[in-house]
Every structure is written in C-alpha cells, then in structure tokens.
Amino acid sequence: MGTIGEAVRRRRSDLRTGLMGRALDIGLIVVVAGFLILLTTRVIDHGPSYFLQILAFAIANGGIYALIALGYTMVYGIIELINFAHGDVFAFGTFLSASLLPIVGLNEGEPFVLGSVFLLLVVFLVTMLVCGVLNVTIERVAYRPLRHAPRLAPLITAVGMSFFLEGALFLWKGPSNVHYPNILPSAGFEIFGATIGAKELIVIAVSIILVIALALFVDRSRLGKAMRATAQDRDAAQLMGIDIDQTIAATFFIGALLAGAGGTMFGLYYGTSVFDLGFSAGLVAFTAAVFGGIGNIYGAAIGGLVIGMIQSFWDGYFDSAWTQVIIFVILILVLVFRPTGILGMRVPEK
C-alpha cells in the first residue's frame, strides 16, 4: 500500500513527463501570462487608488473566508472528516451575534463610542464560545460514536447535521434575508486616494490576529502538540498518554471559535445573513481549504485569502457573471499541477 504522498508524487511525475505534460505546462504558462497582461492593462486603466481600494475589499473578503476555511482544515487534518456542519455553525454565528448586538445595547444608527468597542468584544466572545460549544456537541453526538465506523458513515451524519442546523436556523429567523445591524462607523482614512474604511481595517486586523494566534497555539502549546500528534498517528498518540477524545473535541472547539468570529465579522461587514448561508459560504471556504492544502493551517488561511481576492478583483475589473467560473477554473488548474494544494496537505499517512 503506497501512501497518499507517494501516489501524489507519482501522479505528478506522470504529468510532468512526456510531450503531453510539457504541452500542458507551456499552455498553462501562456494562459497565466495572457491573463496577467490583461489584468495589468485593466489595473493601469483604472489607476492606482482604485487598485488599492479593491485590494482592501479583497483582503477583507479573503480574511473572512480564511477564518471559515480554518475550521474545515483543522477537523480534516485530525480525523479526515469533511465537517459539512461547519459552514452552518458559521451561519449560526452570524444569527447569534445579530441577536446579541441589540441585547448588549448596540443598535443601528447610534454613534460608535469607546464603550461600544468593549460591548462588541463581549458579543464576539459570547458568539465564539457558543459556536465552540455547539460544534463540540455536534462532534460528541454525531461523529464520536462513528469514529471507528467506515468513513462514509460520519460523512453522512455530517451532511445530516448540516441540514439539521439549516432547518433550525430556518425556524429561528425564517427564510428571508436577515438584516444585520450596521453598527460600525462608515468613516475611514484616506491613503493614496483610496478610502480604507474602519470596517475593512477591523476585519483585516481581526483575521490576521486570529490566524497568528491559532498558528502559535498549534505550534507552541501542549494541546497544540497533542493535536499534531493525534493528526499524525492516533494510536501512537494514545499510547503516549494523549487523551484522544479530548484533543479531538478541542480541535472542534477551536475551529468553531474561529467560525463564530468569522460569522460576527461577516455580519458586521456585509450587513446581511440568511439561513442557508452556511451552504454557499461553506462551499467556498471548503474549496479554499483544499486550495491551500487541506489539513494545513497556513494553507487554509492563504487559500481563503486567495479565493476572496480572486472574487473581489474579478468583480472589480472584469465581468461578475464569470466570477464563480474563474474561481473554479483556477482551483482545477492548481490541483492538476499541485494536487496537494498550494502549501501541500497535512494528513495522517496510513
């Protein structure tokens, strides 16, 4: 039995050799170069301040996708399960924080003062914690009993959980778009003719802080080490005295913390949510995780960022009707040439 890595390497070398492989390589380079030239002319046409403005939107857009993608990638990395319910936990985060804002006294149309920062922080933390607890409960109820079952079984319970959560959100706020209170100031500061809004700054800053915090946590902390060990070889980790159940639960918890934060930011930034948001946003975020290399935390962050940026730049410079097509064309191209994603996947080898 060859490992996944070996199979992937073989596949890649198959592609690279032979006339066909070389033709593919050259074709790809021509396509990419042609596209870059087209993009450059468009960028020059629109001027630098417009570029900067779109860049700010793009990074904010990508930051939110990155936060959702991290949850998918962490869970996949440790138990090789696509947690379909993750997108819905994220959607739950948008709903919960939308309801919490008026409760703590943050209403649309009121000035955003220093005290509001504190209140907003409370909303962030509560949403993150509740999402975390929800995800751990999902793991306990729907995934843990099936840990030794064939791999398709937990996949199906994951789909089931996703539908269950969607249904619950549907019952909670109905099927219409849910308006999210616009509480952040729409002011911004000007730089080279572009206006970087407070919203973009907050979204970008929070995303960066959370990604770095997560990376440090996984790399440096005891629990992070346990997570990496469990991901590499569950049985060996158990023999070394690591509590597997607890470690996996912690992974779900942390993934959902990020989804909760992502949900709150999604609402604050886009001003809207809907009960089946978890499906559409989750699909893009999962794509981002695969794009960056599933199981790889940095990969998910970069994958989310890249997809968000493609989306915004395409909307900003080209025809929006093609945005989804372009994202997936790029995804296919990347996976054909780098089957393990941009940064390479990190999954247990069996």
Add this chain to the structure above:
Amino acid sequence: MKRRWLSATAVLAGLAIVAAACGQAAPAGGGGADKGEIIIASNFPTSGADRASGRGPEAGVAYAVQLNGNIKGFKITHKPYDDAVNGVHDPQKGAQNFTDMVSNAKILGVVGPFNSNVARATIPVANRASLVMISPANTNECLTQDFPYCDPKPAALRPTGKNNYFRIAAPDTVQGPAMADFAIDTLKATKIAIWSDNETFGKGVADNFGKRVTAKGGTVVVRQDFDVKSTNDFRPFLQRAKDAGAQAIYAGATSATKGCIPRAQMKGIFTTDIPYMGPDGIGDTQCIKDAGDNATSNMYFTNAAADASQDAANKALIDDFKTKFTAKEDLGAYTFPGYDSAKILLDAVGRAIDTAGGKMPTREQVVQAVQDTKNLKLSTGTYSFDKNGDPTAATMAFYQYKGGDWSFVKQFSVGQ
C-alpha cells in the same frame, strides 16, 4: 419479520387516514351549489423571503373568490399553491404545482405565477391541458412577444399552438424603459450603473433599462450580472460604479435575490447619496429591511400595475378588503392586480358556463372566454387582451421610499 408487518400496517393506516381526510375535504355539494364545484387555483411564492411578494396577489384572489362564491349555480372555491422552495420562487416547484392542477378536472383556471422564470416553466404544462393562466405580475416580454433575442421563443412555450396565457402587467419592454425615462428626465441622472441577478426577469428588465438609457443619450457606466447565491460582497461593483462617475444605480433583481443589499453596502463608499432604483421585485418590506440604515428617499421602484388606491372609486373595496385580510403582507402592490386577474377569470367562467349551456364548461371554452374579455373595468384598469395575451393597455406606477414605507409617486398608462 413481525416488526416489518407492524410498520407496513402503520403505513397503510396512515394512508387510510390521509385518504379519509382528502375525501372529507371535498364538499358534498351543499348550499346553493347544486351544479358542482369550480376551482380557481392560484400559484404564487407564498413562503419565506418571497412571501412579501406572493402573499398579496394570493390574498387578492382569495378575496375575489370570497365575494363571488357562486356563479350560475356553481360553487366557486380557491385553491392556493406555493411555488417557493426554501423561501425563493422555484420554476420546478411551479411546474409540479401545475401538473397537479392539470390533473384536477375541477380547476378551470389559474391566477399566477408571480415570477417570469416560473411562468416560463409552467406555461407549457398548462398549455398542453388548455388550462388558462392569468398573471397579475409577470413582466418578461419574451413570455408573450417574439423578439430576436428571445430564448425560448413564445411559440416554443405553447406546444399546442393555441395561447392559454394572459397577463395584466406591463412587460419589461415597458417597465425597464419607464424607469430609465424617470431616471433621466426626473432624477437628472445620465451616468448610470446597472447590476442584475442574472435571472430571466432581473437580467431582462436590466437590459431594457440599459437600452433606453443609451437611446436617450445617457451612459451605462458599469454593467454586472451576479451569481447572487455566492455573492455577498457588492463593494467592488459599487466602487467601480463610483469610480466611473455613476449618478444612480439600477438593480435588476428582486428582494429575494439580494436586490437591496447593495443599497446597505453603498454607505461608506458613496459619500453623497445617489438614487437607487429597481423594478417591482424590490417593492416590498424586505427591501427596506435589507437597505438598513441606508434606506432613504433616494430609493425608487416601478410597479407594472396601477395602484388601486389612487382611484377614489375603489375606496369601499379596499376598506372592505382590509377588514377581512389584516396581515401586513396581505395588502401589497400586487394585491389588487391579483384580485383583478381573478375577476377576469371569474367573469370568463361565467360566460363559458353560458356557452356550455349552463353546464360545466370545458377548459378550452374558458380560454376562449378570457381571450374575448372586452373592456372589463376593474380596480386597476380596464382590460382587453391582444392575441399574444398581453393587456391592450397597462399602467406603470412609480413608488419612492418615504418615512419607513414605500409611497406612491405617480402613474401613467402605457400602450404596447
């Protein structure tokens, strides 16, 4: 084995109960309805996000049937169908509904659907059974008229070759251009950015809007069609519009396809408030909610039907309606067009009964009777139909956001 028998018995018992309930639902010809029952069906999106659009006309039909419970000895009942799936109108659900209607011999006509893409999917189903349809709200021009860009052609929707589809709303060849005239003449905007939800209706009305803007010497500075399901960020589009000097934005969309979410995101990008316009699809409370704190009097929509309350003669009718239908979404821009469509159908059924010699008319007779409708004066206008099924005269109304709700601006009659 025993358990299997048990569950089989349970299923059978369940079926029996359902069958019994269905049996009871059919009334055993009481009251003045000696000759039998005629059902008027309606098909609108009445759950979820789309309920704000679809419930109004449904209530209108229900009201019309309430007022006309008996025609020439036949008992008239209303059977409502919902074509929304997960809160959004769905062409396949509509087609399913129509298949069900076709198989019910008591159904002699349908009022609806609300959305043009649903109409496109359902006209062929009804056409094969010669079931007459009257829509109060469909506006896509290709449903009735043949233009070079139409795909499918109106003839392709009518496999029997005989028309069974009528509407009282003005087509998008009128609705889009009407708003373009309004934007250029009244709002004095010449540079306009347009986006659409890429649906039959949204894209069609946006195209027609754009054509008229160009024809009147204005400029379409940006034009985008979005896959709205996966788009939450309209900022790049808005920024592009601003950069190109847009003085107004037109949304070819409905509230269910995120029609007014860009309006909320405009805040912070457009430092000075510019007009935001759309077709009848955004003329509901959902749009106002979605626009959030950026809902201002700079928001406009066109309605492809007259505002019944503008005619003083309708006051008693509307007041009576309000006492019987009290929910907020019951009285919308399309409530009385729905009511009028049902009245046209009921009037035609009455004449068809005469044609059939007082017996239950055939569906073909009802179609012919609707086609023969001549200058029928109703709450939103006086109706006759041309051979395509379009009204010979329609009304276009303009609404503006004011103090928490949409308010009427003006209306005018348009020929085809």
